[in-house]
Amino acid sequence: MSEKKLRTFSGVQPSGNLHIGNYLGAIRNWIDLQNNFEAIFCIVDWHAITVPYNPKELKKRVIEIAKIYLAAGIDPNKSIIFIQSQVKEHAELAWILNATAARVSDLKKMTQFKDKSLKKGEGNASVGLFDYPVLMAADILLYDTKIVPVGEDQLQHIELTRTLARRFNQKFNSLFIIPEAKINQTSSRIMALNNPQVKMSKSAESEYNYIALLDSIEIIEKKIRKAVTDSGSVIEYSDKKPALKNLINIYASFSDKSPEEIVKIYQNKGYADFKQGLTKMVLNFLIPFQKKYNSLDDEEVLEILNAGKQKAEYLAQIKMEQVRKTLGLN
Ligand code: AMP
């Protein structure tokens, strides 16, 4: 890796079943970036423990996410892949940002916190869930990140990261690079298959909400068959048909065709034909992806994560030395 390259950083939580929304909205965009940037991809386990979870399951999920990164095409010779909790500097910087830059009023504005705490009520959410965006800011700022490739739901968190970096820089010393979000227009917000008004989500109650990256062929066929469509029978790409629009976006993302071209192909055909075509496009990607996933060996994956930890820790320690020195904490 050359010293002059800018950095890109992103991460996924090891919770729930990763779905095609996570892939199309985030992970797929990382693959190209690793050729032009110094790329760091993290498995953010400290974020995943902010809601109730099962420790045994968490451990399994961490390895699963690492394998998904590798099967998707993240190359450990080009990119650093590591587990957040293995580099303690993330927690140290999060605390420092909490104390010196973040305000309660900033965090109260975060829509993800509001959404995630809705069910049990804000008062019952963990302090970690409230503070989650500050840990995310620490993840990003610790590595002098310039580009953060994510889905649309993370834009507010990245805006907050920029605010915290600017505040810290103004108050103390310009230590942090101001990062920028990078999102993909057609796939930054993939909606649920069973309801086009909500986004595809791994914590959804119904499994008909999403197509998991590790779903079997039969399940995928069934989920697409059952996906809701709008009334009428004409294939059109319009806000008046949000369910169909979402399916066309998924089709477009898995093919080299634009929404307009797809509409043309199916202009004299019905929803059933379109869904069959969509299933084919999804499987064209997922079958080889799963084959690669299944061929990965746990031991090798652990070695990759360990090597990633060493590299990330090296960078994080250099940055934290500067931060400690600036704050009189050295
Ligand atoms: P998470 O699994 O919540 O850690 O999210 C991992 C990445 O996937 C983040 O960059 C999210 O913005 C992205 N993402 C999650 N759900 C979707 C979705 N339905 N459509 C597009 N991107 C998504």
Ligand code: TRP
């Ligand atoms: N909060 C992100 C999500 O839920 C995951 C995440 C944690 C992240 N730290 C990050 C993404 C740093 C990008 C950069 O999707």
